[in-house]
Amino acid sequence: MTGGSGFIGSSLVKKWLKDGHSLRVLDNGMRGQMRRLSDVEDEIEFIQGDVREFDAVNHASKGMDAIAHLAYINGTEFFYSKPELILEIALKGLINTIDAALKNNIGQYWLMSSGEVYQTPEHVPTNESVSLKVPDPLNPRYSYGGGKIISELYALNYGLSNFDKVVVVRPHNVYGPDMGWEHVIPQFICRAHELNASIKTGILPFDIQGDGSNTRAFCFIDDFTEGASLAFQKGGHREIYHVGTSDEISISQVATKIASLIGRDASIVASKEPEGQTSRRCPDISKVCALGYNPRVTLDFGLDRTTDWYLSNLALRNTNKLASAQD
Ligand SMILES: NC(=O)c1ccc[n+]([C@@H]2O[C@H](COP(=O)([O-])OP(=O)(O)OC[C@H]3O[C@@H](n4cnc5c(N)ncnc54)[C@H](O)[C@@H]3O)[C@@H](O)[C@H]2O)c1
Numbered sequence: 001m002t003g004g005s006g007f008i009g010s011s012l013v014k015k016w017l018k019d020g021h022s023l024r025v026l027d028n029g030m031r032g033q034m035r036r037l038s039d040v041e042d043e044i045e046f047i048q049g050d051v052r053e054f055d056a057v058n059h060a061s062k063g064m065d066a067i068a069h070l071a072y073i074n075g076t077e078f079f080y081s082k083p084e085l086i087l088e089i090a091l092k093g094l095i096n097t098i099d100a101a102l103k104n105n106i107g108q109y110w111l112m113s114s115g116e117v118y119q120t121p122e123h124v125p126t127n128e129s130v131s132l133k134v135p136d137p138l139n140p141r142y143s144y145g146g147g148k149i150i151s152e153l154y155a156l157n158y159g160l161s162n163f164d165k166v167v168v169v170r171p172h173n174v175y176g177p178d179m180g181w182e183h184v185i186p187q188f189i190c191r192a193h194e195l196n197a198s199i200k201t202g203i204l205p206f207d208i209q210g211d212g213s214n215t216r217a218f219c220f221i222d223d224f225t226e227g228a229s230l231a232f233q234k235g236g237h238r239e240i241y242h243v244g245t246s247d248e249i250s251i252s253q254v255a256t257k258i259a260s261l262i263g264r265d266a267s268i269v270a271s272k273e274p275e276g277q278t279s280r281r282c283p284d285i286s287k288v289c290a291l292g293y294n295p296r297v298t299l300d301f302g303l304d305r306t307t308d309w310y311l312s313n314l315a316l317r318n319t320n321k322l323a324s325a326q327d
Pocket residue numbers: 002003004005006007008009026027028029030031032033049050051052069070071072073074089093112113114115116170171172173174175179180
């Protein structure tokens with residue numbers, strides 16, 4: 001697995017170990033954290049290396065039955081500030097993992113893509129056959145989704161004759177403890193905490209980008225891990241699966257829920273939204289549900305656990321934003 005010390009990767013590593021698999025993880029620590037793997041460190045082979053280097057990927061691939069490719073840079077602020085890095089890791093990582101799989105006769109290739117491939121989806125709830133889009137190559141925002149579209153095309157077409165099985169998973173807004181700091185839920189938790197500390201009484205004025213009417217469907221990491229595992233392991237060759245939930249909620253509702261978890265009421269203060277934001281995103285998950293997926297964790301429960309983690313780990317904020325491996 002590439003990207004195995006990341007938020008999603010580390011959760012999948014633990015599940016797949018429990019399921020009886022052996023794992024080798026390749027990660028360069030750019031966004032990963034070994035603490036996420038501390039309880040299973042002795043049960044995996046961990047290789048510190050970069051997916052942009054073929055030799056590292058080739059070395060990590062020897063003797064494996066499947067490659068799960070997760071290494072990528074996410075976090076919306078980096079789409080705007082580091083688009084060339086996002087695309088470099090997307091393209092070189094993809095080509096190197098495919099080449100290493102071919103060289104080492106690895107029959108299965110599992111790709112972690114993203115719901116961002118639709119940008120503004122034509123239909124919501126969105127199923128896997130809706131068209132993929134890069135609305136404007138000049139807007140760096142689309143570096144992330146564009147890199148995922150190329151990755152899917154490359155992997156699925158190589159799958160025509162070179163692999164026994166290529167599976168693509170498109171995650172939609174996965175969240176949970178230790179998910180990183182540059183995402184909407186951790187940012188809202190930190191904002192609510194700071195406002196609570198500085199404004200002692202009354203309603204908290206809660207700043208958000210846009211007016212808060214944008215919607216998303218947030219999926220707790222434990223549910224996501226179950227769904228992605230089913231898709232990769234039971235999914236069909238050259239099949240694409242959404243994994244997420246179909247419970248759509250507005251961003252302003254998420255903000256007020258988080259404020260209430262720290263015991264406060266909040267009123268939303270709207271501001272200008274960066275160009276390229278999507279007003280609605282919610283996956284149709286019936287395809288992965290047909291494999292046995294059934295997300296169970298409510299947003300209230302998941303947000304409670306996530307808020308607890310962030311409030312207990314505020315000291316880790318600003319660590320490993322985008323570690324120096326890039327420079
Ligand atoms: N979290 C979500 O909601 C979400 C949504 C859609 C798609 N995804 C995709 O799922 C995958 C995992 O996401 P995540 O949320 O766990 O992110 P993450 O940043 O926590 O994990 C990514 C991992 O990749 C590693 N990595 C990055 N560049 C690398 C390189 N050049 N060489 C080796 N390792 C490298 C990082 O160090 C990190 O451990 C990514 O492909 C991401 O695009 C995530």
